[in-house]
Amino acid sequence: MENGSDKNSIAGFLFDPVAEDYFAEIDYALKDGVHFQREGKQFRHYNFIESNEECLRLYYQKFFNVNLAREGEGAATYFFLDFYGSDRGRISSRHRHIMKSEHVLIGFIIYKIVFIDKEIDLDSVQRLKEKIRIDYEQYKPGLYRLIAKSKNTNPGNVNDNALDSNVQSALEEFRKIGWITMDKDEFSLLPAFNRLVRIYEKHILDIDETLNRLR
Amino acid sequence: MRKSHLLNTEPITSIDFIKILNEDRTYRLLFPIKEVGMAILEIHDAIENNVFEDKKFTEADLHLAFSKAHGIGERYPKEVYSAHIMDLQEYFLDYDQPTQKYFFKDYAYKFCEHAKTTIIGAFNPTRIQNICSHLSSSLRSKDTEEGLIFWLKEEFVKFEPDMREQVDFLDRQIANSIEQLKQRTLISQDNFITILIATDENLALSQTHVKELRAAYSETKIIRDELNRRNTGTKEIGLLIREVHLFFRYCNDRLNSIDRKLDRIQPKVKQLFTSLNKPVFNAKVERFISHLLDNSVVEYGETKKRMVLPEGLENPVLRKKVSNFTIVSRDKELFPAKPNERKHYTQNEQKVKANTNKVLKVIRDADVALKWEDYILSEVQLKGNINLSEAFFTVASDTDPSLAVTVLFNTISRIHKTPSLKLTIIKELYTNCDYKDITLWKMEVIKIQ
Numbered sequence: 001m002e003n004g005s006d007k008n009s010i011a012g013f014l015f016d017p018v019a020e021d022y023f024a025e026i027d028y029a030l031k032d033g034v035h036f037q038r039e040g041k042q043f044r045h046y047n048f049i050e051s052n053e054e055c056l057r058l059y060y061q062k063f064f065n066v067n068l069a070r071e072g073e074g075a076a077t078y079f080f081l082d083f084y085g086s087d088r089g090r091i092s093s094r095h096r097h098i099m100k101s102e103h104v105l106i107g108f109i110i111y112k113i114v115f116i117d118k119e120i121d122l123d124s125v126q127r128l129k130e131k132i133r134i135d136y137e138q139y140k141p142g143l144y145r146l147i148a149k150s151k152n153t154n155p156g157n158v159n160d161n162a163l164d165s166n167v168q169s170a171l172e173e174f175r176k177i178g179w180i181t182m183d184k185d186e187f188s189l190l191p192a193f194n195r196l197v198r199i200y201e202k203h204i205l206d207i208d209e210t211l212n213r214l215r
Numbered sequence: 216m217r218k219s220h221l222l223n224t225e226p227i228t229s230i231d232f233i234k235i236l237n238e239d240r241t242y243r244l245l246f247p248i249k250e251v252g253m254a255i256l257e258i259h260d261a262i263e264n265n266v267f268e269d270k271k272f273t274e275a276d277l278h279l280a281f282s283k284a285h286g287i288g289e290r291y292p293k294e295v296y297s298a299h300i301m302d303l304q305e306y307f308l309d310y311d312q313p314t315q316k317y318f319f320k321d322y323a324y325k326f327c328e329h330a331k332t333t334i335i336g337a338f339n340p341t342r343i344q345n346i347c348s349h350l351s352s353s354l355r356s357k358d359t360e361e362g363l364i365f366w367l368k369e370e371f372v373k374f375e376p377d378m379r380e381q382v383d384f385l386d387r388q389i390a391n392s393i394e395q396l397k398q399r400t401l402i403s404q405d406n407f408i409t410i411l412i413a414t415d416e417n418l419a420l421s422q423t424h425v426k427e428l429r430a431a432y433s434e435t436k437i438i439r440d441e442l443n444r445r446n447t448g449t450k451e452i453g454l455l456i457r458e459v460h461l462f463f464r465y466c467n468d469r470l471n472s473i474d475r476k477l478d479r480i481q482p483k484v485k486q487l488f489t490s491l492n493k494p495v496f497n498a499k500v501e502r503f504i505s506h507l508l509d510n511s512v513v514e515y516g517e518t519k520k521r522m523v524l525p526e527g528l529e530n531p532v533l534r535k536k537v538s539n540f541t542i543v544s545r546d547k548e549l550f551p552a553k554p555n556e557r558k559h560y561t562q563n564e565q566k567v568k569a570n571t572n573k574v575l576k577v578i579r580d581a582d583v584a585l586k587w588e589d590y591i592l593s594e595v596q597l598k599g600n601i602n603l604s605e606a607f608f609t610v611a612s613d614t615d616p617s618l619a620v621t622v623l624f625n626t627i628s629r630i631h632k633t634p635s636l637k638l639t640i641i642k643e644l645y646t647n648c649d650y651k652d653i654t655l656w657k658m659e660v661i662k663i664q
Binding site for chain 2: 033075076083096097098099100101102104105108109111112114115116117118119120121123139141142143145146147149177188189191194196197199200203204205207208210211214
């Protein structure tokens with residue numbers, strides 16, 4: 001009996017009237033790393049996940065050994081498959097996609113610009129690139145060394161172009177996984193962008209110890 | 216917008232306008248230097264506060280305003296002030312000789328009020344609604360083409376800046392709210408909370424303003440419909456109406472853009488509330504970024520260099536590369552479809568020959584018939600008349616009866632079209648002993664002299 005109810009619970013989402021329309025698309029996207037939130041085109045998908053949250057969680061846990069995670073609060077809630085926190089699940093290494101370190105770094109710089117320096121009206125990709133190149137003098141040597149892979153840590157065309165194209169590719173990556181929306185030059189951070197900080201939260205909280213250790 | 220308006224209707228005025236402004240003193244007379252402009256604003260402020268009787272002021276009042284504008288304690292020689300006043304008399308000031316007092320010209324009022332409304336802003340959707348209603352009813356009352364042109368050139372253009380100004384005001388309202396947030400000098404947490412609450416409220420207010428303004432602009436739809444109905448097709452009216460449509464679209468696009476901006480900004484303001492109690496955390500994020508920048512390294516891989524995060528930090532596994540579906544299909548290049556055998560059809564030469572002969576006979580018959588017709592008609596021309604019934608049997612005996620019928624009909628048809636010939640039918644049967652089955656009326660063709 002207990003097994004029977006489990007079965008019903010796991011399969012519950014299949015009986016949702018809109019499952020035929022959305023499930024395949026959502027399943028494919030979740031495995032592709034997409035984060036779903038109450039935003040524009042994702043609205044209906046988000047509602048489907050939210051109303052079948054428990055069934056779907058059991059489904060992904062049992063068959064893929066990954067966690068369907070919910071983060072954020074209220075309107076800023078988002079869902080995603082947590083490959084990171086579930087020991088990679090049953091996903092073989094050749095099927096994993098790891099975010100590039102360059103994109104992690106650029107993600108943190110965007111976080112600083114928008115949420116720490118409060119540039120909340122920044123919505124142009126071009127302006128973002130210019131801001132990183134011009135306004136963040138203190139980060140430039142590190143950015144040129146790590147992003148442009150250049151020994152010359154002074155500003156120059158080659159360094160700036162490399163920086164610009166990495167910012168562009170980072171934004172493309174964030175758009176694919178539902179962290180931002182981007183349409184030509186216009187971009188906007190979504191609630192799921194906070195995931196970046198959540199991933200490294202423990203390391204951020206321990207940063208002073210880490211830096212002391214390195215001295 | 217306004218410029219293109221001018222370009223479309225009065226291109227020469229537009230070129231002259233720039234040229235005139237570029238001339239020696241005109242620009243400076245219209246846009247005075249800071250000290251003089253400030254003095255004018257000072258006087259305007261005093262007029263608004265009813266300091267001067269009848270809105271008129273003395274030269275001493277002007278001198279005082281100039282000295283205020285130049286800075287405390289600084290006084291310039293009277294000649295300097297007199298020179299300023301002389302310049303201002305061109306566009307700004309008028310002098311009333313009986314009372315020996317100065318008063319503002321219209322340009323001075325416009326100069327000051329425009330600057331004031333631009334800086335302070337005054338959101339007034341009711342005014343926009345009233346303007347739109349006024350324009351709409353005034354447009355409906357213009358029955359003639361001249362009336363419509365007057366409305367397009369004079370009435371609409373007069374209110375255009377007021378409508379545009381409201382959208383500008385909203386845009387500036389949002390920008391100002393955000394600018395306050397960005398002030399890095401506000402270290403105090405309490406201050407920041409107050410400003411954040413005010414920003415949030417201001418943005419909500421801006422959103423309400425956008426809705427109100429959109430509602431106020433709704434009357435423009437009636438104006439647009441009316442203009443479309445009245446677009447009679449003359450080039451001048453068409454161009455002017457196009458300008459009005461472009462202006463409304465411009466207002467609408469800007470309202471949409473402001474709406475989108477608010478949609479993007481508001482969640483971020485809310486997010487700043489949640490990070491309020493995290494100044495320590497934010498400072499740590501900044502140190503974490505420095506840690507990433509200072510302690511990450513560049514490794515040289517086989518083909519390219521890659522950045523590696525400091526020890527202990529793993530890269531996020533965010534995506535599972537979803538397998539591509541395997542589709543079993545036959546490759547058309549490798550396994551091309553077997554072509555269908557091409558069918559060869561052999562021609563039946565006998566049938567081809569028979570059909571060719573048939574066609575040739577029809578052509579030949581038509582040719583023979585034409586020659587007989589020409590012969591019969593030339594006989595009429597020569598002899599003055601001909602017995603057509605007899606001619607029929609002559610043709611029949613020379614060729615065959617069916618061809619003779621064709622010749623007879625065609626000839627009759629040609630006789631009808633020739634006014635100089637007349638066909639007479641006598642109710643008398645005409646036969647021929649060789650063709651016992653055929654009986655004709657006696658037909659005679661006569662040439663009319």
